[in-house]
Amino acid sequence: MQSNTDKDFPERHLLANTAWLAEHLNAPDVRILDVGVLMSGLPVGYPYGHIPGAVYLDVRKLFTAVRGVPGSLRPVSELAEVMGQLGISQETTVVIYDEGLGPIATQTFWALEYLGHTDVHILDGGLAAWKEEGRPLETTVNTPEPLTFVPKIRSDRGTTAEWILENLDNPDIVLLDTRYPQEHQEGRIPGAVNRSWDDNLLHGTVPRLRCFSELEAAYKSLGVTPDKAIICYCETGARSSHTYFVLRLMGYPRVGDYDGSWTEWGRVRQLPSERG
DSSP states (O other), X not given: OOOXXXXXXXXXXXXXXXXHHXXXXXXXXXXXXXXXXXXXXXXXXXXXXBOTTOEEEEGGGTEEEETTEEEEEOOHHHHHHHHHHTTOOTTSEEEEEOSSSOHHHHHHHHHHHHTXXXXXXXXXXXXXXXXXXXXXXXXXXXXXXXXXXXXXXXXXXBOOHXXXXXXXXXXXXXXXXXXXXXXXXXXXXXXXXXXXXXXXXXXXXXXXXXXXXXXXXXHHXXXXXXXXXXXXXXXXXXHHHHHHHHHHHTTOSSEEXXXXXXXXXXXXXXXXXXXX
């Protein structure tokens, strides 16, 4: 799958473009996921128009408030059941989209990679790009035939507060706070550097990623380099998953997302923090 953005991204196959998807709408080994959170009473979302053949995933089926921490992954057995019901096995090519190129899609991408899936992609520009090009939509609710999803957990794609605490002084690890600068100033994990997740995007009618060379320079200036293990976090693990995806796209070999994020870290008195 070729991206229609910057051709220099080392892992550009992680972005699926609209032309490729249009050619594979009926492919039996491709599952298109429309991801979001349906809001009652609002005439938006999957029931009102989606890419033909797409199935809907409410991300609340993947993430919940574990120990009072929103955005935490549900138990692996539940995740495997959800994926199976969506018609996804480890052999299925999965293309994920949300309204744009946002954290809902990337958080789902991260969850699948954590579960060991190796053929998962995000639609470049999301539904906004599909609509802008005048491509067809449908309102049919698609219900796929269930498959068996066998998790192959990649623990390196996630992390825990305990692990971070043990590695705060490890020079091989960079903690990357992807929240807005004001949030970072109000409280952060010690030693964390800051780059807001949305600084990765060129904002417009269709959100697109900044070019590889620009992103590479920005991250290198913070010490976020491919030779390090990068741990991304935000408030609940959603925005940080966006940066996780961008770094994966850039070819960073060791990158993980801390789904407990600041919501978990900041409320535990025994865990150190910095301000200012």
